Amino acid sequence: MTERVNPDADILSMIRAAFVSCTRPAHFTDHKHCKECLEHNELLRARNLETLTIADVGNLGWTPIPFTTAGAFCYLFPALARLSLDEPDDFYGWYFPELLFFLTLRDLENEHLRHFTAEQRHAVVAFLRYASVTRRQLIIAFRCKADLTKAINLWTQNVGGGPNPATGARKLRSDRQ
Secondary structure, three states, X not given: OOOOOOOOHHHHHHHHHHOOOOOOOOOOEOOOOOHHHHHHHHHHHOOOOOOOOHHHHOOOOOOXXXXXOHHHXXXXXXXXXXXXXXXXXXXXXXXXXXHHHHHHOOHHHXXXXXXXXXXXXXXXXXXXXXXXXXXXXXXXXXXXXXXXXXXXXXXXXXXXXXXXXXXXXXXXXXXXX
């Protein structure tokens, strides 16, 4: 019997390598803010990059991802990329459009765009381009081509930058002085 090779293994390996510096946070959300933040934090603390599932993050009405800190999103990105390449779930649908939402939220003010290193931004762009080729039919079916194009453009234009010593945030190439 021949072993089945995952066609997405190379891109997911590249993503993991780019995000290896993102350490697992002690807390994924501002867990003291409210009961919802606490519940989302506890769920994510009970998962790791291999055990996070679409059921954990795929419910648009009850997903922990909008509540995560920038560091937690960075840590989780390899798992979110993996979920985005999975076939659509019968109940939750396809995760990729949701990830596109988080990658383009607030355009240039996107906290993930500002937090990720240049290497991580390059990896995000490579991942998005990979998905645009390998998931073409799903992109059409889920009507997310415009969001994908927006994400590729946003993340491609802002690959450079470096940390702001005062805030730890990354300065984007398009930031005005």
